[in-house]
Amino acid sequence: MIRVAAVGDVHAGLDSGGCLRPHFEHVSERADVLLLAGDLTRHGDPAEAAVLVDELRDIGVPTIAVLGNHDHHSDAADRITGLLMDSGICVLEGDSTVVQVNGTTVGVAGSKGFGGGFAGACATDFGEPEMKAFIRHSRGLADRLGSALGQLHTDVRIALLHYSPVEDTLRGERLEIYPFLGSYLLAEAIDRAGADLAVHGHAHGGVEKGMTPGGVHVRNVAQPVIKHAYHVYCLGGLDGPACD
């Protein structure tokens, strides 16, 4: 079994030094890989990302991240990505990475994703340029996620997102804001390409568990939802130790 630790929305700030590390320094005893589902920082300040890098330094498992909307707020997403990559944290956006765990290959395709809503009540690429740009951004990210997932030929495949691909994990959030919390286009891309698990954050008022229309497990790992430093999901690999 492959043990996947995942959390989103850690929102590291300049005041987070020393707060996160105690919860992550032993993650290698419990998991084989750590996924960070966006909103790594509070304001998208590279100095906040530097705090997170220090908190996660040498934790002993491959760490893979996507950015979230907060990480874009200061228009410094490229600098944040660079900081994280330089520290060894793999940051995905429309691409993928593969890690080996006990002879099993784990492929992770990632994207921030974006909003637009869900089937039957989804915003449409029609009208004002701003509206078209909104939906085209969402569609473009979903298409690239699907392409990245489809190119993975690993034993286990995971989609890592910030925005939600399904409504299931938004239960508890106000219906009016669903179009700002995710897009069915992400689920459609995941179902077409196939995956064993999709994780996302962003929906602090939602619930943990859901499923795409095609039957892929979805887990909302926003920290206020899971109320732990991370949750661990065990996925079938070829051989290896049981999930204990």
Next chain:
Amino acid sequence: MSEPAAYLVERVREALAHDSRVSELGISVTVTGDSVMLTGDVATPERKSAVAEVVEPLLEGRTLHNAVTVATMTEVDAKEELA
């Protein structure tokens, strides 16, 4: 005449999003009569205090009920096996 509740709700939400002391999008604001209640989660007690600092100057005499909770981050106690 004080500001209609609906407009006040959005002014408070905008302040919570844009004031760098808070930068929270997930805090709910409910105005009932002369009371304003805030609910949601923040990461630290200091951030909860900052929420009140940002909101109180906007309330025009209304009473603030800061029911925002400080999110716990406990050790992992369970794993989920996915077939």
